[in-house]
Amino acid sequence: MKSAPAPVLQKNQFASDNYSGICPQAWQAMAQANQGTAAAYGNDPWTARACDLLRDFFETDCQVFFVFNGTAGNSLALAALCHSYHSVICHESSHVETDECGAAEFFSNGTKILLVPGEHGKVDLDAVAHTVARRSDIHYPKPKVLSITQATELGTVYCLQELQAVGAQARHLNLHLHMDGARFANALASLAASPADISWRAGVDVLTLGGTKNGMAVGEAVIFFNRGLAEEFDYRCKQAGQLASKMRFLAAPWIGLLESGAYLRNAAHANRCAALLESELRKIKGVTLTHPRQANAVFVSMPPSLIESLRTRGWHFYTFIGSGHARFMCSWNTLEADIAALVADMRELAARLPDQAPPE
Numbered sequence: 092m093k094s095a096p097a098p099v100l101q102k103n104q105f106a107s108d109n110y111s112g113i114c115p116q117a118w119q120a121m122a123q124a125n126q127g128t129a130a131a132y133g134n135d136p137w138t139a140r141a142c143d144l145l146r147d148f149f150e151t152d153c154q155v156f157f158v159f160n161g162t163a164g165n166s167l168a169l170a171a172l173c174h175s176y177h178s179v180i181c182h183e184s185s186h187v188e189t190d191e192c193g194a195a196e197f198f199s200n201g202t203k204i205l206l207v208p209g210e211h212g213k214v215d216l217d218a219v220a221h222t223v224a225r226r227s228d229i230h231y232p233k234p235k236v237l238s239i240t241q242a243t244e245l246g247t248v249y250c251l252q253e254l255q256a257v258g259a260q261a262r263h264l265n266l267h268l269h270m271d272g273a274r275f276a277n278a279l280a281s282l283a284a285s286p287a288d289i290s291w292r293a294g295v296d297v298l299t300l301g302g303t304k305n306g307m308a309v310g311e312a313v314i315f316f317n318r319g320l321a322e323e324f325d326y327r328c329k330q331a332g333q334l335a336s337k338m339r340f341l342a343a344p345w346i347g348l349l350e351s352g353a354y355l356r357n358a359a360h361a362n363r364c365a366a367l368l369e370s371e372l373r374k375i376k377g378v379t380l381t382h383p384r385q386a387n388a389v390f391v392s393m394p395p396s397l398i399e400s401l402r403t404r405g406w407h408f409y410t411f412i413g414s415g416h417a418r419f420m421c422s423w424n425t426l427e428a429d430i431a432a433l434v435a436d437m438r439e440l441a442a443r444l445p446d447q448a449p450p451e
C-alpha cells in the first residue's frame with residue numbers, strides 16, 4: 092500500500108529546482124496553446140515554432156526533439172551516439188551515472204559507462220585520455236562518447252576555455268561529445284556567453300537542454316548540432332514512450348520562455364539567490380562551502396546534528412549528491428525571504444551546537 096502523498100509544502104524549499112512550480116510565462120504559453128484542436132505527435136504549429144526559436148537561440152540549423160524529462164533526454168541521446176559494444180565516459184558524480192537508474196545502459200542495450208574523476212564535478216581530461224588509451228583490445232568496450240554536465244551536478248560551471256578544451260580533447264580522441272544541459276540556462280547566465288559558443292562552437296554534438304528546472308511543468312529538448320547523429324531519433328523516442336501525442340503542450344512553454352526572455356531571467360534569478368545564500372552561509376559557524384558556487388546550488392559541509400535539526404525544522408535538502416555534502420538549490424521562484432528564513436534557522440541551530448571542528 093503506497094504511503095499517503097506528501098502534503099503541499101508551506102514554504103519554498105531548497106532541495107531542488109524540481110520542487111518549484113510552473114513559471115507564469117510557461118503557464119500562459121500553455122494556456123495560449125490550449126486553443127481548440129491541433130495535429131498530434133509534434134505536427135502542430137507550436138512545436139514548429141519552438142524548434143525554430145531554438146535554432147535561432149543557438150544560431151544554427153540543429154535538429155530538435157522534445158521529451159518528457161532529462162533522464163529520457165540523456166539516455167536516448169547517448170544511445171543515439173553509440174552502439175551497445177561501446178562505452179560512454181562521464182564524471183563519477185554525473186547524473187547519468189548516479190541518478191538515472193541505468194537508463195543510458197538500458198536504452199543503448201548495454202553500453203558501458205566508464206567513470207573519470209575531476210575536481211568539483213568537471214571531468215579531468217587527462218583521465219579521459221587515459222580511459223581511452225589504456226586498452227585497445229577487443230575485450231574492452233570501445234570508448235565512443237564523452238558526456239559532460241553543464242552546469243555540473245556539484246554546482247560548478249565549465250568556463251568557455253574549459254569547454255573548448257573538452258571539445259578539442261573529444262575530437263582528438265575521436266569521441267562524440269554529449270552535454271547534459273539540465274541546468275544549461277544557469278550556466279549560460281553564469282558565463283554571460285552566447286548559447287552557440289558554449290555548445291556547438293565548443294564541439295558539443297548533442298545537448299539535452301533543460302526546461303523543467305527552469306520553470307516548465309515538464310519537458311526537455313534534445314538538440315542535435317551534429318544533424319547526422321539524429322537519424323531515426325524520432326523512432327527511438329517513440330519506442331521509449333517519449334513521443335508526446337499532445338506535443339504542443341511540451342513545446343509551448345519553450346515559446347513562452349524564449350520569446351519573453353524568461354529562459355535566461357529565471358536562471359539568472361536562481362543564480363543570484365544562490366550567491367546571496369552562499370554569502371550568508373559563509374558567516375555561520377560550522378558551515379563550510381565544499382564546491383565553488385557558480386550556478387544555482389550551494390554545497391556545504393556541516394555537523395550531522397545541524398543537518399538533522401534543520402530537517403526537523405522542516406527544511407528539505409539533499410545530502411546524496413557527489414561526496415554527500417548538503418546541497419541547497421535555488422530556483423526561478425526563490426524569494427529573498429525564503430533565504431532569510433533558512434539562514435535564520437541555520438544560524439540559530441548552529442549557535443546551539445557545542446563548539447566542534449566542522450566535519451571532514
Ligand SMILES: Cc1ncc(COP(=O)(O)O)c(C=O)c1O
Pocket residue numbers: 109160161162163165186187240243244271273274303
Ligand atoms: C544534472 C541533471 N541531469 C539530468 C536531470 C534530469 O533528471 P529527470 O529525469 O529527473 O528530469 C537532473 C534532474 O534533476 C539533473 O540534476
Ligand SMILES: C[C@H](O)[C@H](N)C(=O)O
Pocket residue numbers: 106107108109186190412
Ligand atoms: C538529484 C535529483 O535526481 C535531481 N536530478 C536534482 O538535481 O534534484
